[in-house]
Amino acid sequence: MSKTSASFTCTGCGASYRKWAGRCDACGAWNTIVEEAPLSKGPGAKALTTRGKAVPLSDLSSEDAPLPRLASGMGEFDRVLGGGLVPASAILVGGDPGIGKSTLLLQAAASFARAGAKVLYISGEEASAQVRMRAQRLGLTDAPVQLGAETALRDILTTLDTERPALAVIDSIQTMWLDTVESAPGSVSQVRAAAHELVTFAKRRGVAVILVGHVTKEGQIAGPRVVEHMVDTVLYFEGERGHQFRILRSVKNRFGPADEIGVFEMTGAGLSEVANPSALFLSARDAPAPGSAVFAGIEGTRPVLTEIQALVSPAPPGSPRRTVVGLDSGRLSTILAVLEARCGIPFTGLDVFLNVAGGLRVSEPAADLAVAAALLSAREDVALPTDMVLFGEISLSGALRPVGQTENRLKEAQKLGFSQAVVPARSRLGGADAIRVREMTDLTAVVGEMFGA
Ligand code: TYD
Ligand code: MG
Numbered sequence: 515m516s517k518t519s520a521s522f523t524c525t526g527c528g529a530s531y532r533k534w535a536g537r538c539d540a541c542g543a544w545n546t547i548v549e550e551a552p553l554s555k556g557p558g559a560k561a562l563t564t565r566g567k568a569v570p571l572s573d574l575s576s577e578d579a580p581l582p583r584l585a586s587g588m589g590e591f592d593r594v595l596g597g598g599l600v601p602a603s604a605i606l607v608g609g610d611p612g613i614g615k616s617t618l619l620l621q622a623a624a625s626f627a628r629a630g631a632k633v634l635y636i637s638g639e640e641a642s643a644q645v646r647m648r649a650q651r652l653g654l655t656d657a658p659v660q661l662g663a664e665t666a667l668r669d670i671l672t673t674l675d676t677e678r679p680a681l682a683v684i685d686s687i688q689t690m691w692l693d694t695v696e697s698a699p700g701s702v703s704q705v706r707a708a709a710h711e712l713v714t715f716a717k718r719r720g721v722a723v724i725l726v727g728h729v730t731k732e733g734q735i736a737g738p739r740v741v742e743h744m745v746d747t748v749l750y751f752e753g754e755r756g757h758q759f760r761i762l763r764s765v766k767n768r769f770g771p772a773d774e775i776g777v778f779e780m781t782g783a784g785l786s787e788v789a790n791p792s793a794l795f796l797s798a799r800d801a802p803a804p805g806s807a808v809f810a811g812i813e814g815t816r817p818v819l820t821e822i823q824a825l826v827s828p829a830p831p832g833s834p835r836r837t838v839v840g841l842d843s844g845r846l847s848t849i850l851a852v853l854e855a856r857c858g859i860p861f862t863g864l865d866v867f868l869n870v871a872g873g874l875r876v877s878e879p880a881a882d883l884a885v886a887a888a889l890l891s892a893r894e895d896v897a898l899p900t901d902m903v904l905f906g907e908i909s910l911s912g913a914l915r916p917v918g919q920t921e922n923r924l925k926e927a928q929k930l931g932f933s934q935a936v937v938p939a940r941s942r943l944g945g946a947d948a949i950r951v952r953e954m955t956d957l958t959a960v961v962g963e964m965f966g967a
Pocket of ligand 1: 609610611612613614615616617618648651652780781782783784785
């Protein structure tokens with residue numbers, strides 16, 4: 515039996531039927547089956563017509579040319595999406611409350627609208643007047659975005675179905691509720707059901723949806739990780755409170771590179787894009803200071819230079835403190851252990867504080883060498899030259915391992931006026947002639963040559 519003629523759908527679970535029924539066989543819910551207009555246009559309908567017919571992969575390019583991506587013109591946002599918004603895709607934007615998600619998405623919605631796309635922004639947290647006030651503050655009142663303040667998902671889906679925007683922003687998924695689900699809005703089952711409805715709708719009707727999700731203290735999108743599995747793209751909006759920098763990071767993307775970042779700065783008039791993050795992250799550096807090392811890293815597809823800061827001080831009796839911001843604390847423990855076991859430099863009896871300046875989160879193992887250098891510099895009270903960058907992975911034996919994209923890292927450093935680099939031996943060099951590169955085989959060499967210990 516073909517499903518193409520189905521015109522009744524369960525709003526609870528999305529199951530399709532050819533006839534109306536009082537109870538959905540698939541999910542057991544009562545009175546959830548509603549009539550749907552027959553599928554006509556849109557990528558969903560197109561996929562159905564080719565169902566059951568295998569086509570060579572090579573043919574798809576000509577027959578089913580992918581719909582062009584929508585660019586918002588907001589460069590940092592488009593970059594994180596992998597070059598713009600894929601039509602009919604579902605995107606989750608997660609982040610701590612108050613980090614700036616609503617601000618970001620209102621700005622993005624306005625950008626898409628100005629670029630000619632039909633955009634609906636639905637807020638379940640603020641009244642339309644409040645959203646308009648925010649838009650005024652952001653200078654977006656002229657953008658042709660349709661606003662809605664609604665939390666009843668069924669009404670929202672009806673609106674979306676009649677309006678058929680290219681993009682709908684749902685702020686936030688935790689405020690949405692379906693009357694078919696018993697529990698309160700924000701509960702796992704509500705969030706899951708609402709997300710499922712919206713994602714299914716996105717695919718079926720060719721509407722791209724962006725879901726906003728608050729992150730709980732445990733660092734999860736409140737309620738279910740399930741939402742992350744349902745959507746095509748998961749973006750996190752992060753930053754340290756009190757810092758003006760905000761990073762939009764893609765942690766999953768079916769249509770682009772994961773780990774891509776977009777950098778923004780929170781100002782009095784909303785978020786402004788930061789096209790050259792390295793300059794920003796390094797901007798506060800002045801005189802040489804012990805405990806500071808510049809790491810030439812790669813974030814997504816572009817090089818980003820950041821300052822790693824360490825502070826080492828005598829610890830009171832008891833177990834010393836290990837405080838890390840912006841880096842993995844397990845990685846710090848490993849590097850401290852390698853310094854002690856392979857280089858004979860213990861940190862026992864010393865408190866260690868480690869920080870990535872500017873609020874960036876660094877997860878590359880390539881940061882090991884810069885972390886070790888910052889720690890040694892702090893411990894020995896010897897400042898590193900201000901024009902030096904470092905990168906390289908440290909293995910448990912203390913050996914330095916080459917990392918990818920050496921050229922890009924060095925080029926970025928050269929562009930920002932750095933003139934020397936310390937890198938692992940056997941790195942594939944090139945591309946930056948104005949930088950004096952020192953290759954080192956292991957951490958002991960770094961200690962001996964740079965700190966004379
Ligand atoms: P918001 O977008 O409401 O955060 P979220 O939706 O993630 O909860 O942003 C709230 C914070 O942003 C608030 O502390 C004020 C700040 N902000 C600015 O600094 N400048 C602005 O132009 C706007 C609109 C907000
Ligand atoms: Mg908000």
